[in-house]
Amino acid sequence: MNDTAIKNYCIWARNELIAGVEARMRLYGVAEGAEPAGATAVGGRALSPEETEWRDALLRAGAEEGFARLRDRAAYTWFNRIAAVRYMEVNDFLPSRVRMFTRPAADGSWELGSQAADEALDVQIEGADPVRVAELKQAGEDGPLFRYLFLAQCAELSGCLPGVFQPVDACMALLLPANLMDADGVIGRMVGDIPEEDWERNVQVLGWMYQYYNSEVKDAFFASKAKETPDTIGPATQLFTPDWIVRYMVQNSLGRLWMLNNPASPLRDQMEYYIEPDSEHEDFIRIGGPEDISLCDPACGSGHILVYAFELLAKMYLERGYREREIPGLVLSKNLHGMEIDPRAAQIARLALAMCARGMDRRFFGRGVRADIAVLAPVALGEGDVPRGSALAKRKDLLGALAHLDEVGSLLAPGEGDLAAIREAVALAGDGGLFGSSSRERLRRALDTCETLARRHDCVVANPPYMGSSSFGPFMSRWVKKSYPDSKSDLCTCFIERGFNLAKDRGYAAMITMQSWMFLGSYEKLREKILRSHSISSMAHLGTRAFGAIGGEVVSTTVTVFSNAKNDVDGVYFRLVDMGSEEEKSAGILEALADPGCGWFFRRNSGLFTYIPGSPIAYWASKAMARAFGENLPISTAVSVFLGMTTSDNELFVRCWWEVSESLFTKTANSVDQIRKWAPYNKGGDFRRWFGNQQFVVNWENDGFAIRNNKDGNGRIRSTVPTAVTSLKDCITWSKISSGRIALRYFPRGSLFDVAGACCFGQRKNLCLVMGFLNSSVAMAALSFMSPTLNFEGGQVRSLPLRPLSEEDEEKVVSYVEKQIIAAKADWDSFEQSWGFVRHPLG
Template sequence: MNTNKLQSFAAESRTSLMKAVRARIDAALEPNSLAQFDSPRAYRELTEEIRRNGGGEQGRAKTVERHAYRWFNRIIALRYMDANEFTGMHVVSGEELDNPNALPAVLSAAKRGEFEDEVFGGVGAKTKVLPTIQALLDGGKPSNDPQGDTYGLLLRSYCDYWHRFLPFMFDDAGAADEILMPADLLAKDSVLRKAVEVMSVADCVGESDEGNVEIIGWLYQFYIAERKTQVMAGFKKSKKAGADEIPAATQLFTPDWIVRYLVQNTVGRLWTQNHPESQLHNTWEYYIDPVGEDAGKILKIDSPEDLTVCDPACGSGHMLAYAFDLLYSIYDEAGYSANEIPGLILEHNLFGMEIDERAANLAAFALTMKARGKYRRFFRKGRQVQPNVQRITPEYFADDEVTELNDLYHVTFDTDTWNTYQNADTYGSLIQPPAELVSLLPLAGAVEYSETEGGQAQLSLISDQLRDRANLVLTQTRYLSRQYAAVVANPPYMGSGNMGNELKKFVTDHYKDGKVDLFAAFMLRNLQLIQPNALLGMITMQSWMFLSSFEGLRKSLLANNAIETMAHLGSGAFDSIGGEVVSTTAFTIRSYRINTTGIYIRLVEGKTETEKIQLFEKALISMKRED
């Protein structure tokens, strides 16, 4: 996979799409624009979104950013699915998949009068699109670009179709799509054409022929790179990070070999400890054989469903995607049906949390593509399971709404309790839900169906929107209050000097020993998210091991937990960002104090990712020989 090409493509796409969407918005907002008369509902939705985003130039800029990325997401998702033959007719690719000059197969088919029944059959809005498409193609409807307009209708129809299966990737943007679709998608140098060229079939399919979702993660990191540069430049001018800056400032795609090391020595370790007859560990290239463990102090894992895995800052889902692969092999070895395994993994095993809407969508997409790659009928009715990836979303209730909610749930919670997630886009999964909200979890999603005396009358006084917002609060509480068998994470890195006042105060108040850097606060939070005797795997800055400012963290960590393995990476572990920018260490920790010495592997002498991998593999071979 040529990441240099992906980087150029993502950066150019961001610029191109933002320019295209901005042009659409500016044209629509002109006095007496065509959009106001031809698409009044779309126009109203667009102006309302701009108002919600702050109005004026700020509102326009935020709206441009969001919709440009939505189209980038859609195009790369459809290209990935085309390349893997997950679509029927290819939606953005030609009938020759790797030919960037070919018309999209759906357009070629439409010109022949062929349409997929699943997309255009039956009744409803999509059936009304067909006459318009046919009129455009036969000249019955005037157009300056009949082929382009036809493809626009086709693309929107397929986005609506895939919304049923992938609502996180093909979200319902409403009527605004009518006026915000980028123009000239069929042009030679368009984002769509370049996606076909850069995202080759070989790169999308991967060596296993089951899909290579890693390409999606790289594209996301490269897409936000310009924004990250802007935020980092702001830090040098003493600007501080708030909700708008944190995602770009802290996203960092984890190298695949580090992901494998962390997952194999947490999820894999738990399975091997509980099932010593398993031979799977012999296939895990970065698995470190344990030494001197007390079998009585391990977390009991009876079945694969017990291996719950969480990434509390999951980004585009790299950790969870590899955990899917490892869990699939565990289910397979345990004798489960191949058709059932993908759904079981998504339902029972994998849990992701993220504050960045775009990254959360990509993580959910990656896991669904993993499932579809293993089971070709995954999208059939009754087969699909939606992934457990939750965007931690801010929610605020006014005093009168708090009164209504207390009446609905028969409680007397104060405003602060209901507004636990008021700043969720800043604090994310560092939030520790109060016991009061946790006590309501059995009622999540059920209270609206209450049949108790007077219940219906009471519910009629409460808006559906308010109930939905309350259910969102409880859903987030469910993710953040439970404990998992394993947590694997590459947490955000941000020193306290770059934190905004709100974030700095929150971290100081709730994670005093980790207040120096966000990654340290996440170390403490992640230990709360695992069960007793469970395992935590992380890659963080190495500073917590040496600096006096982290002394409290070290004492707390070592007093109650045990480091089982560590790969001290030093600088150069992230080739994609120049390596020297961060010095890191990767490690696994058990949430129980064991009087044994962990296994520590020093890799700081390696100057690049490749050299560190070679040193790590050499050390593993040496340890096996000693055994």
């Protein structure tokens, strides 16, 4: 599939369709300040009675939702219809079996042009008036004829695919742009730019087109640093999942469930990413047959995960001897369930699944079966809707979340008490009395939505939205902090938690998420919860560049299959972070499955992670390394580790030592009252071991009065000055931010230190022992899984295990470190950046 061609086309088509719809809106005066409703002419152009009626409807819609939003809605409506009809005509799925956008060419291929218009007198499209078709054909009006047939085709499809093709009313048809079939028109370029083979039995193309259609909107949202709103959160968080990641997740959740129940199934040979389970120890759900299985994607987007799950389920049904034509209806009605806050994406998901079904059953369009994709729309229940004194009236959090379902979506997890409260309210509302039909309808909609959200499934598989808390809107920010306190920093980590109560006990939750939850301290409670009550069945740790469509070092991800049970089994882990593209990562998994000794395949029991402070998912740590944390005392028992100060204005308070007067520079103060004005300032710096990076000074006149009283515009103190900063003792230090390895170096007494140059204080012997250890490859190996982002925090260094040494070995280490300090100091003093410089070594 030519991704670049599809992306370029979709971005262009969106802007072209918007311009085309705008032109139609101008033509018919659909704008603020235009001729009033009921006008029979616009800009000197007479309107038919039907056009006047349709224009009035558009004016009402524009006044209600805004004319820009009406324009964008119309543009997308036609993009969606055109792409769907194109897919169906290429795959011969249109009911008429006649193509709408192409005609046979002389060489046997297909070229731009409408076969339906060419053969209009013989084409059977439900709802098309043969008399009107004949009139247009006889008049030789190809443009109006194509327009009439295309609208009739859309109307027919809305009848046989409800929920996929919503009826296009006449007023929306008024906004169908002109010249679509020109060679440089929207349809013309779709036919010319996207090769026909990209449409052939490749329903994924519809999802890619939806993502690329929204790509400019998404980029603009994140560039603006704006907070999310119900209008932006859907498009901003859409990310189409690469096919191999979908296969990995579905094969190792749905496929795993099937294989545990059917060990001899031939399906095993059709799942290339499947990992053999430890069936002797793993507890799992027992199923009788494929009809018993329920799989949910709680953030289904355009349905890529559901599409592959459909394929795998269909094979299970065939294995059990079901007739092919009955399988699509069973899969869609019994097995697959999706939830989504973006109605456009949900429509694409329904369409994709309908195309899968039509591929197996040529009569599917007439069977009245629709995919179970729930669009989670807000249900605003006001005081007049909720019976006074009812249990529901007291559940303010539930009512707030229901009113903001287009933001919180499937993260809302209603419990039995919530369901009982809504059912009580529905019963109290009754069929009459004080409550009108609209109140009853809203209460029943709330109940239907919450029952959907409360269902549990055998498998939950998702690529949930990625959005950091800094982008949350006001309601979302408050609600997430209260509802998901252990995972509140990003939507994708909230979905990890949600997956556990969406999945049945002993079921599976498979998700691709940011890797941050594996290591960061802000997710420590989430990790503890996972390791205490659940199991990691497998993980493909992808790192960056897993999504070729977005490229670059954009986001670091991991694919995890969780078991919703505490199993005493070893999980399987693939370390793919050093592989440079999604193709390499995909191939890396296949190679590891064929050769577990490849170097990036690991088996680990998740209980091992609890030995390490903070419980990072450090699967590549050896068992000996992990147990070293439990068997040895931490570094903090030998030295005291402190973070430094933040001046909040280094440009004002910090200089290089050669920029200040030597008479005001105190190099080796024993107490703060000895500091004249400038004192040595340790603020990290480049990679350098043992000694060095002593070029900065800080204004500490009058015990740092200016820094301690550095205030913002509201009078709040901006700086932070921990007490340890002014101890002025000799210490060892490292740069908090590194490009690779940690580097410890010695600082003599008299220095203050910055938050970027954390310090350890203690006896000289202990400082040498700790510095020797921290500059070793063993310490770096431990830090690599405690701080994979290469930000070396004080808490991480403080908790590293320090193995006790014999007195003889201690003396050897101390002697070695002292020699390294002397050598490094001599090297540092050989250059003019050192205040101890005397002469260049080559001078």
